[in-house]
Amino acid sequence: MNIFVFGIIASFTLIVALAAATLPKLMHAALSFAVMFLGISAFFFLLGAEFVGLVQVFVYIGAVAVLIVFTILLTPHDVGNVRGFGWSGVVVAIAVFGGLIWAIVKTKSVAIAPSVAKALTVKQIGEALMISYVWPLLCVGVLLTAALIGALILVMEDKRS
Amino acid sequence: MSQSLDQIFIHAKQWLLSFLSGRASDLLIQIVSSLLNIVALLGVFLTLFALMSVLERKILGRMQNRYGPNRVGPFGLFQPVADGIKMLIKEDIVPARADKIVHFLAPVLIAAAAILSLGVIPYGRNMTPFVIDGGILFFFAVGSATELTVFMAGWGSNNKYSMLGAMRAIAQMISYELPLIITVLPVVMVVGSLNPDKIVFAQKYYYFGFLPHWFVLTPWGATAFALFFVSGLVESNRTPFDVPEGESEIVAGHMTEYSGFKYATFFMAEYLGMFAVSGLAVTLFLGGWHAPLPWLAFIPSYLWFFAKLSVLLFVFIWVRGTLPRIRIDQMMNLAWKFMLPMAFTCVVAAAVWHYAGHRLLAWLWSLAVIAVVYFALSIFLDTRKKFTPRRYRFVE
Numbered sequence: 001m002n003i004f005v006f007g008i009i010a011s012f013t014l015i016v017a018l019a020a021a022t023l024p025k026l027m028h029a030a031l032s033f034a035v036m037f038l039g040i041s042a043f044f045f046l047l048g049a050e051f052v053g054l055v056q057v058f059v060y061i062g063a064v065a066v067l068i069v070f071t072i073l074l075t076p077h078d079v080g081n082v083r084g085f086g087w088s089g090v091v092v093a094i095a096v097f098g099g100l101i102w103a104i105v106k107t108k109s110v111a112i113a114p115s116v117a118k119a120l121t122v123k124q125i126g127e128a129l130m131i132s133y134v135w136p137l138l139c140v141g142v143l144l145t146a147a148l149i150g151a152l153i154l155v156m157e158d159k160r161s
Numbered sequence: 162m163s164q165s166l167d168q169i170f171i172h173a174k175q176w177l178l179s180f181l182s183g184r185a186s187d188l189l190i191q192i193v194s195s196l197l198n199i200v201a202l203l204g205v206f207l208t209l210f211a212l213m214s215v216l217e218r219k220i221l222g223r224m225q226n227r228y229g230p231n232r233v234g235p236f237g238l239f240q241p242v243a244d245g246i247k248m249l250i251k252e253d254i255v256p257a258r259a260d261k262i263v264h265f266l267a268p269v270l271i272a273a274a275a276i277l278s279l280g281v282i283p284y285g286r287n288m289t290p291f292v293i294d295g296g297i298l299f300f301f302a303v304g305s306a307t308e309l310t311v312f313m314a315g316w317g318s319n320n321k322y323s324m325l326g327a328m329r330a331i332a333q334m335i336s337y338e339l340p341l342i343i344t345v346l347p348v349v350m351v352v353g354s355l356n357p358d359k360i361v362f363a364q365k366y367y368y369f370g371f372l373p374h375w376f377v378l379t380p381w382g383a384t385a386f387a388l389f390f391v392s393g394l395v396e397s398n399r400t401p402f403d404v405p406e407g408e409s410e411i412v413a414g415h416m417t418e419y420s421g422f423k424y425a426t427f428f429m430a431e432y433l434g435m436f437a438v439s440g441l442a443v444t445l446f447l448g449g450w451h452a453p454l455p456w457l458a459f460i461p462s463y464l465w466f467f468a469k470l471s472v473l474l475f476v477f478i479w480v481r482g483t484l485p486r487i488r489i490d491q492m493m494n495l496a497w498k499f500m501l502p503m504a505f506t507c508v509v510a511a512a513v514w515h516y517a518g519h520r521l522l523a524w525l526w527s528l529a530v531i532a533v534v535y536f537a538l539s540i541f542l543d544t545r546k547k548f549t550p551r552r553y554r555f556v557e
Contacts, residue, residue, distance in 0.1 A: 027316060031263065034309055054298040062305025062338075066331060069312055073328075123353055 005046055013039030026072050034065035051125060167461040170201070171287050198280075198290040206279060210432045211241035217478050224482035244425075251421035256319060259418060263317030268419065268426040271310040275433035277303045282440040283361050285450045285463030296357040297349060300441060301342055304396070307434070308334050311405075311415050314427070318418035326414020329489060330405035333395055336496040337402075341392035343504035344385040347511030348376055348445045357441075361449030370455060375448035380528035381510035386446040388504055390473070393438035395492070397431055399477060401484040402492060439473040440466075498542055506534040 016039060019032040037060040044053030129137055165172070174197055181190050215230060215238060222229025230237035255264060281296035283289040293299050308331050315327020349355055352363045366374040376382035395402040406414035416427045443449060447469050450462035487495075510530040517523035 025260075027260075028263075031309075031313065050293070051295050051298065054295050054302045058298065058302040058305055061309060062302065066308050066312065066335070069309070069316075070331075073316075 002046065009039055009042045009046060013043070027069070030065065030068050030072055033068065034061050037061050037065065167286055167463075169461075170285075170463070174198075174201075195291075202279060202290050203276070206276075206433060206436055207429075209436060210429055211245075213432055213436075213474060214244065214428075215240045217481075220475070220478045221482050224479075248422050248425040253421040253423065254418075256418050258319045260317040260319065263313045264418070265423075267310050267314035267317055267415075268423045268430070270313070271307060271430040272426050272433070274303050274306045274310060275430040275437060278437040279433060279440065281357055282437070282444055283357050283449055284440075284466050285461065288450075288463055289358055292356075292358065295355045297345060297355045297360075297441075297445075300437070301338075301345075304434075304437075305338065307396075314419070315415040318415070320418050322413075322417045323415050326405045326417065330398065330415060332489070333402065333404060333492060333496075336493055337392045337395040337500070340388050340496065340500040340504040341396060343501070344389040344392070344507055345441075345445060347381050347385055347507050350508065351376070351511055351515050357444050357449075361444055361451065364448040365451050367455050373448055373451065373453055375446065375451075377446040377448075379511075379514055379524060380531050381507045381514055382446055384503060384510070384531050385507040386442065388500055388507070389442055389446070390476075392500065393435075393442060394477070394480065395496075397435040397438055397477075399435065400481040401487050403486055404489050404492065435474070435477060436470070439470050439477070442473060443469045499538060502534065502538055503531075506531055 013036055016032050016036040020029045020036055023029045023032060037056060041053040041056035041060075044050075044056055174194070177197065178190060178194060181193060185193075218240070219229040219237065230240040233239040233243045255261060278300050280291045281289065281293055281299050289296075311330045311334070312327050315323045315325075315330075318324075348360060352360045354360065364374050364376060368374065372378065377386045398405050406416060416424055419427060443466060450466040452458040452460060452462075452465055510527040513530055514523045514527040517526050
């Protein structure tokens with residue numbers, strides 16, 4: 001059953017990801033990219049990680065996809081134009097893919113058979129974030145705030161000129 | 162008697178499912194059970210949508226000193242049927258330069274998102290259509306997909322008014338999503354769960370035997386409820402925040418290029434979204450399906466839920482009949498300078514209330530936190546503009 005569902009979700013996600021990479025119109029690619037996020041969140045649901053799956057939809061479809069769409073609109077592209085094929089993109093993609101595969105293979109925990117996942121409560125997630133992983137969380141928060149302020153300074157109008 | 166009346170729909174569903182038990186596999190029973198939930202949900206809310214559309218016109222008419230629809234059926238009650246038939250037989254026009262697929266998918270997806278978010282709200286005792294542990298998160302996850310579908314509608318139409326409307330809609334939805342979600346946080350914090358059922362159960366007790374334990378009766382709850390309601394108005398693009406579709410400026414925003422039943426679908430999605438936000442407000446702050454007084458608990462729980470829901474929906478209509486549309490810059494200022502700090506204050510005030518022990522003293526401390534921030538904000542945000550009668554300058 002699980003293998004069957006996995007097959008459906010995996011092929012769906014791959015097809016949509018391929019569409020995102022090959023569709024001629026940039027906006028279509030962005031929209032299929034958003035659908036791909038849905039496929040990935042379906043994986044999390046399949047693994048029993050309901051919370052992560054919902055956050056995946058929430059953050060990636062609600063925020064990241066909208067950000068991508070806005071970026072396409074606000075940068076000087078002719079949105080309707082056919083995209084070219086860049087070899088540099090292929091190189092970067094292969095490098096990232098290779099790096100990820102290397103990291104996954106090197107990770108010890110993948111080799112261990114997974115224990116039965118317990119249903120996580122919100123409280124446990126909160127405690128994990130606020131006690132065990134409080135420093136990474138704070139670092140990410142500071143980084144994002146810095147990025148936000150930086151972006152604001154970049155677009156701020158100089159009133160004197 | 163009241164017990165069985167309360168559970169009548171649950172029993173009806175079990176009775177229907179009993180025909181299947183023993184004859185079909187568990188998976189099939191589960192699917193049929195889900196389908197029954199969906200049919201009930203759609204039946205109730207599409208009826209409510211039809212009712213709401215005619216009542217809104219009636220009430221607005223009343224507020225503006227006119228009759229409203231009164232030709233079709235008694236008191237114009239069959240107006241939605243006539244509207245539906247009209248919408249169905251209208252020509253479906255797709256602009257020649259529109260992106261056909263995206264243009265078609267947008268209304269479908271926006272209605273799907275609205276219907277999905279209705280699925281996690283507890284409508285009565287044991288009457289949550291789909292029990293998800295992270296129900297509140299599910300609600301917002303689905304709701305956040307709306308932005309993308311609005312964008313699809315605007316971009317797919319290939320029309321500058323549609324695009325402008327979609328951009329406005331996304332700008333205001335993203336800005337108000339923050340206060341909307343942050344005002345939910347105190348409730349989630351105090352209850353310690355994202356499950357809507359548990360949030361409703363946490364509000365079932367009564368102080369002194371008559372004062373309900375609803376979160377709206379705490380200072381942080383009242384503030385959060387007000388902020389949540391205003392954000393809900395914005396999220397459902399209602400007046401005074403209907404900038405995205407402002408008929409007098411950009412025709413109908415992202416819906417400009419839609420006609421016939423697709424337009425009706427957008428309209429329906431907007432109303433369903435309104436029901437969903439109001440339903441969540443009832444669940445979070447107004448005690449869900451609990452009776453306001455303990456000796457009124459004999460009235461079935463779902464009736465209480467829908468009574469509270471209709472009160473909120475009436476306020477939606479009332480606000481629409483009363484307030485003019487506000488400008489986009491006023492709206493953004495309100496969101497980022499006032500609503501967001503107040504929403505964060507609610508979180509702090511709820512923490513104070515929680516750790517000071519839920520008693521009268523805690524209540525006062527919580528009120529103090531909110532009052533201090535409110536007055537500080539009102540001093541800080543004061544533009545020192547005196548509002549004198551406006552003098553208009555015309556081109557001569």
